[in-house]
Amino acid sequence: MVCTEVVYRSYEGLGSIRFQLTRRAGRQTLAAEDLLNLAISQRYFDQVAVFCPLHSDQILLGNEMTDVLRKTIAVS
Structure with missing residues (x-):
C-alpha cells in the first residue's frame, strides 16, 4: 500500500468520514493533495x-x- 491508501483504509467510513475518490490514469485514487485540501478546509483533519x-x-x-x-x- 502507498501512504494515501493507508489513510483511506484506516479512516474511510469511520464516523462521518467519506473520501471523494478521483479517477486518475484510469483508477480511483486519493492523492496526497486531496488530503491536504481536506485539512486546509478543516474537513476530517x-x-x-x-x-x-x-x-x-x-x-x-x-x-x-x-x-x-x-x-x-x-x-x-
Missing part, C-alpha cells in the same frame, strides 16, 4: 505543523503553515 525547506527553514504553524500548504498544492 486538522493542520498541526509543516516543514517545507523550499519555503522556510523553520517549522511553520498557523496562517504561515496554511499559506505554505496552499503554495505546495499549487505547484504540484
Whole structure:
C-alpha cells in the first residue's frame, strides 16, 4: 500500500468520514493533495505543523503553515 491508501483504509467510513475518490490514469485514487485540501478546509483533519525547506527553514504553524500548504498544492 502507498501512504494515501493507508489513510483511506484506516479512516474511510469511520464516523462521518467519506473520501471523494478521483479517477486518475484510469483508477480511483486519493492523492496526497486531496488530503491536504481536506485539512486546509478543516474537513476530517486538522493542520498541526509543516516543514517545507523550499519555503522556510523553520517549522511553520498557523496562517504561515496554511499559506505554505496552499503554495505546495499549487505547484504540484
